[in-house]
Amino acid sequence: MNDGSLGCPLLHVDMDAFYASVALREHPELVDVPVVVGGGHRGVVLSANYPARRLGIRSGMSGTEAARLCPQAVRLAPDFEAFESVSRSVMETFRQVTPLVEAYSLDEAFLDVSGSRRERGTPLQIAEWLRARIHDEQQITCSVGLAASVSVAKLASRRAKPDGVLVIPPERVIEYLHPLDVGELFGVGAKTRARLHRLGLETVGDVAKIPLPTLRQMVGQASGLHLHQLAWGTDRRTLVPRRSDDDPERSMGAEETFSRDTADPAVIRRELLRLATRVTRRMRRAGLSGRTVAIRVRYSDFTTLTRSHTAPDPTDVTSEVHAEAVRLFEALRTTRRIRLVGVRVEGLRPRAGTQRQLELGARERGWAEADRAVDAAAARFGGGAVRPATLFGGSRP
DNA sequence: TCTGGGGTCCTAGGACCC
DNA sequence: TCTGGGGTCCTAGGACCC
Secondary structure, three states: OOOOOOOOOEEEEEEOOHHHHHHHHOOHHHOOOOEEEEOOOOOEEEEEOHHHHHOOOOOOOEHHHHHHHOOOOEEEOOOHHHHHHHHHHHHHHHHOOOOOEEEEEOOEEEEEOOOOHHHHOOHHHHHHHHHHHHHHHHOOOEEEEEEOOHHHHHHHHHHHOOOOEEEOOHHHHHHHHOOOEHHHOOOOOHHHHHHHHHOOOOEHHHHHHOOHHHHHHHHOHHHHHHHHHHHHOOOOOOOOOOOOOOOOOOEEEEEEEEEEEEOOHHHHHHHHHHHHHHHHHHHHHHOEEEEEEEEEEEEOOOOEEEEEEEEEEEEOOHHHHHHHHHHHHHHOOOOOOEEEEEEEEEOOEEOOOOHHHHHOOHHHHHHHHHHHHHHHHHHHHOOOOOOOHHHOOOOOO
């Protein structure tokens, strides 16, 4: 059977208004009214259902603006445990079709079904089967783009939304791509789009016609080549089936916007401790440690800076990461009001067994043991059960 | 009382090494 | 008395993605 999808074995599956759709399963009476997930005090909209979108509400928009556009919209708090649980189930459904699944985010995945034809049919048949399964099992809809390359499949799913499928066969890629605005390309955001427009390049076709060396001069070596390939639909990006132990996360971080800006060093140190605790706990759970500690500081005027320090040895010890974060912060010698702080550990690698433990002095070994005890207690009694003493009693900033 | 939180990758300059 | 020239690491910033 040839339904036109045989040359398009790469699928991009994208859940429609994912967080809102999952949240609405618990509130069927709200499906036809505008609903927004997130967007509380100082927050942004994480997801909006289609009635809300029709009023101009978009994810990423500030809650204030969403409320202005639609004061009567119902606001629901995000339930990430529910989102993650639905996401895991959906990814499992994908893996029934092919092991080549890249879980790109909670609500998106790339699938390579080139090896599934004999058992499962054409790519288009597979796409429709998946859409039906997900709808039956999860009561949410998704859209699927099919193409010969990852980036074109990604564009196709966007065009298929909501609740649709779009096949872009290889011989139609150019005619499909070239009239699009450059900003539609995967990887071209607002800044690059504006820059390209200023250079007279408005459509994908405009970019395609520029000689590669000229393009590279305009936007840099790597982005130039990438952009050129995207514009011709020839990018060679392949699926990354799943991060494994050989390919761990490269960094882990946590950050938080204060409910009110603060210049109080004690409040900031305490927040750095909360964040360091969160980050290192996740690192230890994943068996990772890292040498570089970075902090991020956003002032009330939204200017943002980062400072980092790389130590000779990796660590996953809360007190060490916190101490470095405080050192970096104090080196700023700032008295300005601060909106957000963040802590991130970079250069993560699998923890080298007990090797470092043997080299540690008694004091450090003590901290590492204390962390493990805290982790164990947190695992039994919940994340908030055991905290450093300085986190008790202090009112949340 | 505009503007979250989690990430990845690239660039550019300086240090340092061979 | 030669404005070499790679390569890697570190730091800071920026763009982008969901």
